[in-house]
Amino acid sequence: MTDTKKSATLSLNGESYELPIFSPTAGPDVIDIRKLYAQAGVFTYDPGFTSTASCDSTITFIDGDKGELLHRGYPIDQLAGKSHYLEVCYLLLYGELPTATQLEDFEGRVTRHTMVHEQMHNFFRGFRRDAHPMATLVGVVGAMSAFYHDSTDIADPWQREVASIRLIAKLPTIAAMAYKYSIGQPFVYPRNDLDYAANFLHMCFSVPAEDYNVNPILARAMDRIFTLHADHEQNASTSTVRLASSSGANPFACVAAGIACLWGPAHGGANQACLEMLKEIGTVDRIPEFIARAKDKSDPFRLMGFGHRVYKNTDPRATVLKQSADEVLELLGIEDNPLLQVAKELEQTALHDPYFIEKKLFPNVDFYSGIILEAMGFPTSMFTPIFTVARTVGWVSQWKEMIADPQNKIGRPRQLYLGETARNYTDIENR
Numbered sequence: 241m242t243d244t245k246k247s248a249t250l251s252l253n254g255e256s257y258e259l260p261i262f263s264p265t266a267g268p269d270v271i272d273i274r275k276l277y278a279q280a281g282v283f284t285y286d287p288g289f290t291s292t293a294s295c296d297s298t299i300t301f302i303d304g305d306k307g308e309l310l311h312r313g314y315p316i317d318q319l320a321g322k323s324h325y326l327e328v329c330y331l332l333l334y335g336e337l338p339t340a341t342q343l344e345d346f347e348g349r350v351t352r353h354t355m356v357h358e359q360m361h362n363f364f365r366g367f368r369r370d371a372h373p374m375a376t377l378v379g380v381v382g383a384m385s386a387f388y389h390d391s392t393d394i395a396d397p398w399q400r401e402v403a404s405i406r407l408i409a410k411l412p413t414i415a416a417m418a419y420k421y422s423i424g425q426p427f428v429y430p431r432n433d434l435d436y437a438a439n440f441l442h443m444c445f446s447v448p449a450e451d452y453n454v455n456p457i458l459a460r461a462m463d464r465i466f467t468l469h470a471d472h473e474q475n476a477s478t479s480t481v482r483l484a485s486s487s488g489a490n491p492f493a494c495v496a497a498g499i500a501c502l503w504g505p506a507h508g509g510a511n512q513a514c515l516e517m518l519k520e521i522g523t524v525d526r527i528p529e530f531i532a533r534a535k536d537k538s539d540p541f542r543l544m545g546f547g548h549r550v551y552k553n554t555d556p557r558a559t560v561l562k563q564s565a566d567e568v569l570e571l572l573g574i575e576d577n578p579l580l581q582v583a584k585e586l587e588q589t590a591l592h593d594p595y596f597i598e599k600k601l602f603p604n605v606d607f608y609s610g611i612i613l614e615a616m617g618f619p620t621s622m623f624t625p626i627f628t629v630a631r632t633v634g635w636v637s638q639w640k641e642m643i644a645d646p647q648n649k650i651g652r653p654r655q656l657y658l659g660e661t662a663r664n665y666t667d668i669e670n671r
């Protein structure tokens with residue numbers, strides 16, 4: 241953060257207040273309003289954080305107008321094309337691309353933590369079989385606090401490091417176990433000879449009775465989905481993790497809070513909602529009906545997988561994933577799948593519709609990830625858990641950055657109160 245000695249002047253009730261301005265390395269200047277209440281006795285109002293920087297960070301940068309996403313300065317299309325998920329995890333966590341030795345050491349550390357405590361298996365059995373895997377994930381990840389006591393002291397940098405590795409390593413195992421439990425199949429232990437994405441496919445799709453060989457193209461597509469979802473600066477779930485952590489809560493509890501937030505259909509739940517919408521549309525001839533509903537302000541229906549709070553031109557993750565979707569569908573020989581035809585037609589119709597053009601609503605990452613995951617054989621209920629696996633490194637990196645900052649304060653927003661002012665209690669017989 242560079243203090244440029246620039247400032248903004250606020251005129252209020254005949255008084256002037258000088259507000260410092262910080263200039264970032266990229267992106268718009270930021271007005272520092274931290275002393276505003278103490279000096280001028282007013283709050284600022286920004287319920288959806290549309291103009292508010294909640295923290296400073298060096299991890300991820302997004303330029304929504306340009307459709308640019310950088311992790312530690314590296315463009316997401318280069319990372320998706322040339323790197324792989326665990327290398328991107330290293331980059332997010334430690335700030336630089338690893339050397340070959342550093343990468344080998346990091347991969348070894350993650351791999352050694354892929355199993356979960358055997359007693360945790362009992363937790364899964366406490367859930368109904370038809371529980372949504374996200375419900376299971378919220379519960380089981382929160383419960384990690386009860387198992388890994390030696391990595392819950394957030395004041396100890398070593399324990400923070402161990403907790404980070406455990407979360408990144410165990411989330412695929414936990415997500416795969418939630419899936420296996422939901423379909424009544426035995427849990428599959430991780431295989432440390434496979435890479436991160438291939439091991440996840442193995443834990444989801446292999447059964448003890450048969451050999452299962454992971455298709456390398458599908459493993460590559462899975463790795464790309466993980467890479468593209470790894471971090472996205474101060475989105476709703478990451479901000480949830482930061483806010484929960486600001487009180488000093490342990491990392492497992494905080495990541496469980498992030499998972500709960502990610503579940504919503506306006507955020508990570510959109511990939512499931514998008515595929516379900518495509519199924520509901522069913523055939524190409526019904527697209528106009530759904531487009532009309534999406535434009536009708538009296539109808540709460542929205543075109544899932546379209547629009548983004550920050551990207552107002554194109555979602556760079558969607559551009560990469562569209563290519564992956566084409567590759568996977570060609571590999572699996574399902575180009576003429578009816579669902580896919582609806583997806584392709586809907587994409588084109590929306591891209592040429594004046595409403596969507598005017599409001600800058602483009603297909604986002606969830607539009608294409610759902611198509612790939614469906615083709616791979618995942619049920620829609622697993623889409624958001626897969627997003628969760630991928631985003632864990634983003635939450636953990638942002639959490640580590642925040643905790644290491646000596647200026648870290650508990651997050652405590654203020655409000656615009658519109659309720660009753662003080663009044664006297666009325667006894668029940670007089671109401």
Ligand code: CMC
Pocket residue numbers: 472475505506507508510534535541542543544545546547548549550599601604605606
């Ligand atoms: N379909 C139809 N209209 C839409 C849509 C949509 N998907 N998205 C936004 N709009 C309209 C909205 O009605 C509003 O119109 P008006 O100005 O007339 O009131 C205008 O576009 C702006 O929308 P907004 O709700 O103010 O925008 P937002 O920045 O608060 O919401 C969003 C962003 C992603 C929540 C929203 O676009 C949406 O609900 N999209 C569908 C859900 C989805 O795909 N979410 C995944 C996001 S990407 C993955 C992730 O990062 O989690």
